[in-house]
Amino acid sequence: MTQLNLEHWWQPFTNVRAFRxxxxxxxxxxxxxxxxxxxxxxxxxxxxxWCANLGHGRQEVADAVxxxxxxxxxxxxxxxxxxxxxxxxxxLAKLAPEGLNRVFFTNSGSESVDTxxxxxxxYQRARGKASKTRFIAxxxxxxxxxxxxxSLQGLPNNRKGFxxxxxxDFLPDxxxxxxxxxxxxxxxxxxxxxxAAFNKLVAQRGAENICAVIVEPCVGAGGMVPPPQGYLQxxxxxxxxxxxxxxxDEVVTGFGRTGAPFAAQSMGxxxxxxxxxxxxxxxxxxxxxxxxxxxxxxxxxxxAPAGGPELFHGNTYAGNPVxxxxxxxxxxIYQREALLTRAAGPIGQYWEDALxxxxxxxxxxxIRNFGLLGxxxxxxxxxxxxxxxxxxxNQCFKNGLLCRGxxxxxxxxxxxxxxxxxxxxxxxxxxxxxxxxxx
Ligand code: PMP
Numbered sequence: 446m447t448q449l450n451l452e453h454w455w456q457p458f459t460n461v462r463a464f465r466x467x468x469x470x471x472x473x474x475x476x477x478x479x480x481x482x483x484x485x486x487x488x489x490x491x492x493x494x495w496c497a498n499l500g501h502g503r504q505e506v507a508d509a510v511x512x513x514x515x516x517x518x519x520x521x522x523x524x525x526x527x528x529x530x531x532x533x534x535x536x537l538a539k540l541a542p543e544g545l546n547r548v549f550f551t552n553s554g555s556e557s558v559d560t561x562x563x564x565x566x567x568y569q570r571a572r573g574k575a576s577k578t579r580f581i582a583x584x585x586x587x588x589x590x591x592x593x594x595x596s597l598q599g600l601p602n603n604r605k606g607f608x609x610x611x612x613x614d615f616l617p618d619x620x621x622x623x624x625x626x627x628x629x630x631x632x633x634x635x636x637x638x639x640x641a642a643f644n645k646l647v648a649q650r651g652a653e654n655i656c657a658v659i660v661e662p663c664v665g666a667g668g669m670v671p672p673p674q675g676y677l678q679x680x681x682x683x684x685x686x687x688x689x690x691x692x693x694d695e696v697v698t699g700f701g702r703t704g705a706p707f708a709a710q711s712m713g714x715x716x717x718x719x720x721x722x723x724x725x726x727x728x729x730x731x732x733x734x735x736x737x738x739x740x741x742x743x744x745x746x747x748x749a750p751a752g753g754p755e756l757f758h759g760n761t762y763a764g765n766p767v768x769x770x771x772x773x774x775x776x777x778i779y780q781r782e783a784l785l786t787r788a789a790g791p792i793g794q795y796w797e798d799a800l801x802x803x804x805x806x807x808x809x810x811x812i813r814n815f816g817l818l819g820x821x822x823x824x825x826x827x828x829x830x831x832x833x834x835x836x837x838x839n840q841c842f843k844n845g846l847l848c849r850g851x852x853x854x855x856x857x858x859x860x861x862x863x864x865x866x867x868x869x870x871x872x873x874x875x876x877x878x879x880x881x882x883x884x
Pocket of ligand 1: 694
């Protein structure tokens, strides 16, 4: 094999110069495993990047993509359409919380977030509330990398140094290890703090100037932090009280991750818009979408001048036939194998017990879980001032385990197909890696 040149692909969120010295390359994937180019198996406990919810290498999805490429590989979505995406949108609308039965397709989570922001903004103008231009997001939130999402995100490294929309305020971080350490599922404390901060912001900015609140129902990339009990219900009530839209960013939590099609349903709270992507077609072909309440679409339609697009927004590949065909095939598998609710059943309990079984490790200051999401947070010490999560993550990879290191935390989101034996293997490889790093 000729030597691989690593210089030309500028990889995202990567220390590229270090990567060139120590490249980590995968060449194949099947089920819950990825395989490195030197043939080692790596248990994929992150479902790729929170996306391969069906596990890897699904023949039916591959066949659907291949068939679609040869039948209709592309059709322009502006002023034209095709059957595949209308059928996919109809199926998706049946999965979504009641009322959110309109889908605007995108190609990624970032595009879904920026689309949701623009729809929310247009909606307020369309109903004569043009002063509602401000947004509320949350510290530690991640909403992708486009300019809207960059402006709304609560991870300082991803904002600093970039131009951002400045009409944004942040609710406090959900993570409260002092009060909530080692909670199983939704922790107890924190709703009070959100409510106080929300009321303060409304008093300071004026509800008549606030367009929407955006939150991940369960923080993902910022360290996997489930909301405290009652948090999302209270947020919904506060938004209703002040006539503010509520957007759930379900790019991570959508498609079965928390034991229902969407976290909105597992938490029993219905927002006004939901963003999604990643697992929409099993993480196979780039695609995302925004679910919108029918009533919101109607207001925008009613206000739009006749003859032109109701929304001057959209992408070339929005709702493209190939991604949609992958989505239809993926949905069939999700439904046939009952994967969208699997995390709420015995496997979710097994996952929770397995994770909390790590509690004997003195180096951990917190363990969190919700649905098939998990996180462990390490204590910092003089050897690891920022915590050992990144060295542990690197050791995990050497020991055949893919999880993610975020700051002082390792986060996990296995394929929804994971077996009890694979969970046992995960714990075994994780314990070994922690032991080798920390001693
Ligand atoms: N929102 C959330 C909650 C996410 O976790 C992500 C990606 N991890 C995004 C948006 C952005 O999605 P993408 O990387 O597909 O643009």
